[in-house]
Amino acid sequence: MPVNPTYPGVYLQELPSGARTIAGLPTSVTAFVGRFGRGPQNVPVRIFNQGDFERSFGGLDRDRETTYAVAQFFQNGGGDALIVRVAPGGGASDVILQDDANVTALTATAGQQIGDASVENPGRWGDNLRIDVDHAASDPVTEFNLSVSEVRREAGRSLVLRTETFRNLSMTTTAANYAVPVVNDGSTMIQLTQGASANRPVPTGTQGFGGADPGAAAAGDSEIEMTVTTGTGGVTEPLAIPAADMPATMGQARSLLESLIRAARPTDMMWSQASVQLAGGALRVLLGRTGADYDPEAVVSFADTTGDLGANIGLVGGGVTENVQQYVVGSGSPATAFRGAATPGVDDTGATALALAGSRAARSGIFALEAADVFNILCIPEASRLDGPGAITNLTQVMAAAEPYCEERFAFLLIDPPPDVDTIDDALGWIGDLAAAGLRHRNAAAYFPRLRIADPLDGNRLRSVGPSGAVAGIYARTDGAFGVFRAPAGIVASIRGVGDLDYRLTDPENGLINPEGLNAIRVFDNIGTLVWGARTLEGSNILSPDWRYIPVRRTALNIEASLLRGLQFAVFEPNDERLWAQIRLAATSFMSRLFRQGAFQGASPRDAFFVKCDAETNPQADIDLGIVNVLVGFAPLKPAEFVILSLQLMNLQAET
Incomplete structure (x- = not known):
């Protein structure tokens, strides 16, 4: 800051050097726009490996071409991707959480918080979510705990994939632990909305039984019958309690009841792995959840047959709160009065040109990338499958929106050939159709033929996929090893994980498509499958040679974007020689x-x-x-x- 001398002496003033540093932007952040089995829609989500992709978007899906492109990207050297999910016609699973009086407390919808917005996560994947509510909280009357789990049925067992737990939640909107913002900000699986009731009821726990001091029970043997009712019927077992084991406290009652339930049916995991919790003076029975017969809508009930211990500790008679084991997000058939109605999830109905191209105003489709800071490569694999044989009407609609958007964002577009383009004549006809549609652009490239890869979802039989995902991975691999100025082609550009090609080009055939700006993918003996072309779609011999080559264009894009961002410091500075x-x-x-x-x-x-x-x-x-x-x-x-x-x-x- 300027020195204001007021007394004789030496003053210290630190002066800026005036030097500005321009940092180069990344060159191979790849955006994929398409359909996925799960994930927020029309929101760019950054992932860094195949594990991230599987956790956030479900991994491979045989009905969704883009999932294979993402897998090929990471397999071939990619390490930084943005995923934009479009889900036309899809709907999110939800379930209503009610209180003991059947009043809606909360609605839980499959989704997550992205930035400041609550974003739904459509698809049937949400039907696998389970919600537990209990009242083992700091204040069991006004607070509750909520756990969300995603489960998968595998070999007759319920496998818990992930769980989130939120404790001591309140329904008071002014409280710091108000359930809605706490869960919405912290959960990656559900989003809560407040019910319409003015009194903001607390949701009921899943299976609670009111309790009292068991010491008041009459001496002598006692027997309680426990019944588990599922969708296939009910199973009843007697729980015999000798007089010598009569509990004196609710804690002893909890331990005794748990051991009796487990011993009653040792081969049934719903019984043998059951647990009993004590919260707020009430007992809560949780059935074992790994068995083949486990039903989250199962209801546990008790009856006294001899003695009065069951009634005394609240298992029968007044104070019983009968409810299902868990709230099942997406299940559409309530099992009891205290089980809120739900809406099953709906998978998307298929890719459309409108969904993929999207809307700038709605920030959907490719324009969802407006929320991304930077991306360098754009892949839209499912666009190649929108048309019937010999037609590219829908592909043209998507690419006509994608190409100018890539130019605007200093990005490069990779276009896949349709599945029916599998001969040299088809390839020449297709590249001619792209030219006729005005899609020859300096920020785009196309590769032929399609790849045949082993499909783990189909017994590793070969499946035809577009090459854009693998090629984008090679772009990233080449950029990392050499730089964006090196052509992503040749001996160093081998494609990993390819079993065969839809068509094997010869040298003369390669010589037909290369002058047209269509890049070849070739198989060479003892070398492997290589990218064997480095031309943009403006790289035809009859067009301008300035932007013929991919590395030249991508280098220019990187320089332009880096300088554009790095020179922002000059805005509003005095326009004189010092600034220059x-x-x-x-x-x-x-x-x-x-x-x-x-x-x-x-x-x-x-x-x-x-x-x-x-x-x-x-x-x-x-x-x-x-x-x-x-x-x-x-x-x-x-x-x-x-x-x-x-x-x-x-x-x-x-x-x-």
């Missing part, structure tokens, strides 16, 4: 780093690039309009696409 010098210094430093990495032609920086921002580029007329003109040029590296070997015989002449 700062701009020159920052831009030159950035370009010099790229030169040292080998991004440009030329033996010296002077040969490789220039940065010009001075009085010549900024006449007074532009200064008066508030304009600063910066001119940056570079000599790009272009791939050696054709290697020509000349061989000449050399004749030796006899010495004389």
Whole structure:
């Protein structure tokens, strides 16, 4: 800050250097827009590996082409992806949580909080969610605990995939532990909404029985019958209590009851793995949940047959709160009066051009990426499957929206050939149709043929998939190993996990599609499956050569985006030589780093690039309009696409 001298002495003032640093942006963040079995819709979610993908979006799905593209991306070297799920026609599972008087307390819907918004997560996956409510809280009368679990039935057992627990929740809206924001902010599985009742009731616990001091029971043997009623009927077992084991406290009653229930049916896991909890003076019976016969809507009830212990500790008679074991999100058939109605989830009805292209106003489809800071590559694999044989009407609709959006966001688009494009004639016809539709763009590339990969969901039989996911992975792998300026093709661009191709190109056939700007994927003996082309869709021989090659275009995009972001400091600064010098210094430093990495032609920086921002580029007329003109040029590296070997015989002449 400026020094204000008021007394004789030495003052210290720290001055800024004036140097600005421009950091290069990433080059291979890949966005996938398509259908997935689960996940928030029209929200870009960043993932870094296949495990993230499976947890957030369900992994491979044989009915959803994009899931295979994401798997191929990570298998081939990708490490940073944005997933945008479109789910046309899909609906989210929900369930109503009620109090003992059948009044709606809360509605739980499959979804999660993204930023400041509560986003539904459509699909039948939500039907696998279970919610437990109990009152073993700090204040059992006004507070409750809520647990959410996702389960999967596997080999006759319930496998719990993940669980979230929220304790000491309140229904008072002004309380710090108010259930709705606490759960909504913390859960990745459900979102809560408050019921319409003005008194904000507390949801009932799942299976509670009121209790009293068991010591008041009459001496002597006692027998209680416990019945478990499921969707297939009821099972009743007697629980005999000898007089010598008569409990004196509710804690002893809990322990005794648990051991009797487990011993009653040792081969039935609903009984043998049951537990009894004591909360707020009430007993809660939880059945074992791993057995083949477990039913979350099972109801436990008790009856006295001899003695009065059952009635005394609240298992029968007044104070009984009979409810199902768990609230089942998405189950549509209430089992008891205290089990809230639910709506099953609905899977999406299939990809459509409108859903994939989306709307900028609604931030849906590809325009959901407006919420993403940066992405470099865009893949829309299911767009290639929207049309019937020989047609590209819907593909054109999607790509006509994607190409200008990629140009706007400094990104590169990969277009997959449709499944019926499986001969050289089909490929030439398809690339001609793209040209006729006006889809030849410098920010796009296409590859032929489609890949055949082992499908783990179909006994590892080969499945035809578009190459965009694998190619995007190779882009990322090449960028990491060499730089964005290196062509993602050739010997270093082997495709992993490919069993075969839909069509095997020969050299002459490769020579037909390469001049058209369609990149080949080839199989070479003893080498493998390689990407064998590096042209943009504007790379046809009859078009301008400036943006013919993918690495040249992607290098330019990275420079443009990095400088655009890095020069923001200049906005509103005084427009004079001092500002121009700062701009020159920052831009030159950035370009010099790229030169040292080998991004440009030329033996010296002077040969490789220039940065010009001075009085010549900024006449007074532009200064008066508030304009600063910066001119940056570079000599790009272009791939050696054709290697020509000349061989000449050399004749030796006899010495004389």
